[in-house]
Amino acid sequence: MASKRDYYEVLGVSKSVNADDLKKAYRKLAMQYHPDRNPDNKEAAEKFKEVCEAYEVLSDADKRQRYDQFGHEGVKSAFGPGGFDFGRDFTHGQDIDLQDILGSFFQAGGFGNLFNGGGGGRQRARDPNGPQRGGDLRFDIEIDFEEAVFGSERQVDLTVNDACEACKGSGAAEGSTREACKQCRGQGYVVAGNGFFQMRQACPICNGEGTIIRNPCRKCSGTGRVRAPRHIALKIPKGVETGSRLRIGGKGESGLRGGAHGDLYVILHVREHDIFERHGDDLACVVHVSPALAALGGDVEVPTPEGYARIKIPPGTATGKIFRLRDRGMTSVHGGCGDLHVRVDIEVPQNLSSRQRHALEDFAAACAPDNFPEARKRQKQTDRFFERRDALRRIRS
Secondary structure (H helix, E strand, C coil), X not given: CCCCCCHHHHHCCCCCCCHHHHHHHHHHHHHHXXXXXXXXXXXXXXXXXXXXXXXXXXXXXXXXXHHHHHCHHHHHHHHCCCCCCCCCCCCCCCCCCHHHHXXXXXXXXXXXXXXXXXXXXXXXXXXXXXXXXXXXXEEEEEECHHHHHHCEEXXXXXXXXXXXXXXXXXCECCCCCCEECCCCCCCCEEEEEECCEEEEEECCCCCCCCEECCCECCCCCCCCEEEEEEEEEEEECCCCCCCCEEEECCCCCCCECCCCXXXXXXXXXXXXXXXXXXXXXXXXXXXXXXHHHHHHCEEEEEEECCEEEEEEECCCCCCCCEEEECCCCCECCCCCECCEEEEEEECCCCCCCHHHHHHHHHHHHHCCHHHCHHHHHHHHHHHHHHHHHHHHHHHHC
16 A cells, blocks of 8 residues: 555544454454455455554554554554564454454344354353253242241252262263264364354254263263252241242252252242232231221221231221331331331221111211211312303303
8 A cells, every 4th residue: 555544544433542442443344344254355355454454553552652652653663574464364462353253243143153152252162071060940939928027937849950879970871981072073063164154053963062972871861960859948038028039059950070059049929918918118908997986086906017006096087098107017138127007997887786777867867067078078079060061061052
């Protein structure tokens, strides 16, 4: 090229660009102009070289400082007498290469099994022959409301995949060992395709294990694990609720080839209660009172988790009135206690005797409209509604 463009201009970034944004710009352009994507395209090849040279300088703190101070002449000696070496693989030391670029690109597009397992960059592959951690397990359990309030202990009975005692989890019969798979040479995967587009997939012979068993264990049929019952003591703390998750470390499935056990996650479901309704750490309940108590006022006992509490009902209390009892609600798993909200419900008496009926009739006869202010207010609102209705009808007619 007759004259070199500014390196920042080549990568399309500002001079204040940070390392992460610089790498992102390089990835994008390298992906666009890489020779594998542009075969026999000399212009793309030149642009790719230009991009790589710019990133080679700007990604190095010392070279970037010299370039910012002296321009291209400041970094000319860094490439030796022959200038920038375009014949190498452009891996930039520990930085990125085409596989890194494509791995990240396809991972973002959903192709998680391409190249390095979809992880982007040079990730170390898991040793298919090494220890493998056991799987985590989920167990759902229903508990009573009282257990959630006061805590309890339960026993969880389940059947899990446990390490085979006969082969110690290896899957191979006694006196034999696992052998490296010849198809994948012990890697656990094979590469299909060529050129620009290659795909790594699990080896169909060893199913990604990297090894095969010529003489499998009879007890576990070569799987290394057998189904076994397990009984686990579970301690339920106070304050749990539906959806609470209890983790019991090391009580999941056993690992393979000496791998660690997985974890057991117990998901709790609290049954509804006849008296209390829960809202977070607060509880709510209803207390039924007679019309006489509501009208005259008095004391009433209400249930709480710790026993009865007495509240004072003022005269003229209406249905729906709510009283709050502080710190009488649910014990929180994080400490402290919620409140109890008590809603008053006036219960209409049933199964009246003759004497009770006469007493109520005398009471009703002695009442005046002023004794029922809410009913009187609603009657006025209703009368006003009908007056407006009749006025509109007259206008329309």
